[in-house]
Amino acid sequence: MKSLLIALALAAPASHACDAPPPARSDIDANSYYSDQHHSVIDPVLRARNIANTKPIEDFLSQVARDANQGDAACALTWLNSWAGQQAMLGKMSSEQAYYVRKWTLGGLALNYARIRQQATPAQRAAIESWFKALADAAMAHADAKKGGRNNHYYWEGLAVTAVGGVTGDARYLDWGRKVFEHAMGQMAADGALPAEMERAGKALHYQVYAATPLVMIASILDLHDARLDTLVAFTVASSADPSGIARRTGVEQEPVGSREVTIVYNRHEGKPPPPAGKALWQPRLGGALEVPNPLEHLQ
Structure with missing residues (x-):
């Protein structure tokens, strides 16, 4: 861990003037890009359109994370403060996909902000955290109003709101994140599978991993140790190593998916050895470098 921190420090750029923050995006224009009823087959034209439309927001998060x-x-604080002052992402959402983009971005921004919060001025903290709360309120309102099943998107909303609770100290957001976590545990099958993700045909394994990822981070932020989560993680890791069980369950061969994003956070919280070394994990939506603990994590 110490060597990784040193490596990151050495990789830091020399002191320089910040690039000017890009204009804030109030509205989010995004579209779904699956072409089948299981949402497992990607339409490349629709996918390209979505990437192009959401690129300014993805680029903003990526730069803040770096x-x-x-x-x-x-x-990073200058950029966050700029978008906070312009109340970014609080305008019109074009579709459900737009709401997804907003919650992924909020969670990532809050987790990255946690790394630098102590260096923010009081004015920056007030502006940024007020903006985060407005976005969290919007995420909760959307999630609570939505009818139908809850799947990985609900869990990522839970992570975004929990992270806002972590950086602001507002118990209301932490409590809502705990509600999402409990709901997920209640949905889980006895063997650890998440039924809504098992409905994703050839992407069932992919979405099992994708759903487990925010849940282990929520558990770490809230310092929850839960036997049900242990079962979920064990199923996810085993299925990642051998997808044949999910293939039999769904009747469809599964795309291979690694589970290190899940295990690196889960193992750290549970005081277990880290997963086998591999390519460095970088995920702006999870706070950047996953090998470096996030300040919001409760470490063993």
């Missing part, structure tokens, strides 16, 4: 992880807190 700065926050590489020791350039001043630039």
Whole structure:
């Protein structure tokens, strides 16, 4: 861990003037890109359109993550403060996919902000955290109003709101995240499978892993140790190593998916050895470098 922190520090850019923050995006225009009823087959034209439309927001998160992880807190805070002052992402959402983009971005921004919060000025903290709360309120309102099944998107909403609770200290958001976690545990099958994700045909394994990822981070932030989560993680890791069980369950061969994003956070919280070394995990939506613990994690 110490060597990784040193490597990140050495990779930090020399002191420089920050690039000007891009104009804030109030509205989000995004579209679904699956072409089948199981949402498992990607339409490349629709996917390309969605990537192009959401690129300014993805780029903003990626830059904040790079700065926050590489020791350039001043630039990250300047960018966050700029979008906070313009109340970014609180305008019109074009579709359900737009709501997805907003919650992924909020969670990522809050987790990256956690790395640099201590370096923010009081004015920056007030502006950024007020903006995060407005976005969390919007995420909760959307989730609570939505009818029908709850799947991985609900869990990612739970992570976004929980992370906002972590950086602001507001118990209301932490409590809502706990509600999402409990709901997920209640949905889980006895063997650890998440039924809504098992309905995704050839992407069932992919979405089992994708759903487990925010749940282990929620558990770490809230310092929850739960035998049900142990079962979920064990099923996810075993299925990642051998997808044949999910293939039999769904009747469809599964795309191979790794589970290190799940295990690196889960093992750290449970005081277990880290998973086998591999390519460094970088995920702006989870706070950047996953090998470096997030300040919101409760470590053993």
